[in-house]
Amino acid sequence: KQEVTQIPAALSVPEGENLVLNCSFTDSAIYNLQWFRQDPGKGLTSLLLIQSSQREQTSGRLNASLDKSSGRSTLYIAASQPGDSATYLCAVKTPDSSYKLIFGSGTRLLVRP
Amino acid sequence: DAGITQSPRHKVTETGTPVTLRCHQTENHRYMYWYRQDPGHGLRLIHYSYGVKDTDKGEVSDGYSVSRSKTEDFLLTLESATSSQTSVYFCAISDSTGTLTGELFFGEGSRLTVL
Numbered sequence: 001k002q003e004v005t006q007i008p009a010a011l012s013v014p015e016g017e018n019l020v021l022n023c024s025f026t027d028s029a030i031y032n033l034q035w036f037r038q039d040p041g042k043g044l045t046s047l048l049l050i051q052s053s054q055r056e057q058t059s060g061r062l063n064a065s066l067d068k069s070s071g072r073s074t075l076y077i078a079a080s081q082p083g084d085s086a087t088y089l090c091a092v093k094t095p096d097s098s099y100k101l102i103f104g105s106g107t108r109l110l111v112r113p
Numbered sequence: 114d115a116g117i118t119q120s121p122r123h124k125v126t127e128t129g130t131p132v133t134l135r136c137h138q139t140e141n142h143r144y145m146y147w148y149r150q151d152p153g154h155g156l157r158l159i160h161y162s163y164g165v166k167d168t169d170k171g172e173v174s175d176g177y178s179v180s181r182s183k184t185e186d187f188l189l190t191l192e193s194a195t196s197s198q199t200s201v202y203f204c205a206i207s208d209s210t211g212t213l214t215g216e217l218f219f220g221e222g223s224r225l226t227v228l
Contacts, residue, residue, distance in 0.1 A: 043219040046217065100158055
């Protein structure tokens with residue numbers, strides 16, 4: 001059974017710092033991996049999608065990598081800003097026909113001014 | 114933003130009453146999902162649909178039923194609401210046909226309180 005883990009559960013950094021969020025999964029047979037952002041009381045916003053055949057994806061200050069063999073993904077945020085404060089979730093999509101996503105429990109990020 | 118609308122956004126109801134949550138999409142995506150989000154449990158899949166009238170159970174489907182009579186609408190029904198079903202419910206859509214990548218898009222959520 002696929003399990004997704006995100007460590008740490010919470011992170012507090014000063015503004016301007018570069019940071020890395022971690023996501024690990026137990027079964028390397030995935031269709032893709034997706035990173036989301038969730039602000040309090042809001043829905044999930046898709047940040048980056050990495051297909052199983054890809055190694056990384058970039059969008060602005062965000063870079064996500066994928067290493068299927070080790071069951072790991074990282075989300076790198078460059079030059080963090082207070083507006084980056086949110087909960088970040090990763091999810092892996094199963095390779096079967098249901099295309100279900102299995103979510104990690106998230107990392108709550110606080111960027112201090 | 115993906116065109117996903119959930120209704121109602123907030124609802125308070127009493128134990129034993131039926132409740133229906135609606136998810137409406139304007140993207141013509143094939144797959145639709147209902148998740149619930151609870152502190153300490155994260156996001157858990159309730160039911161999903163892979164086409165009109167084609168649905169299947171997720172990991173926490175007991176006490177819930179779904180229907181999809183049109184591509185754009187996916188309904189989640191609690192036949193007899195219980196306090197354990199107090200939660201925030203999210204609808205999501207995806208598709209991987211043509212140029213679509215299988216990316217999942219979420220609605221804003223429906224907060225349900227069962228007293």
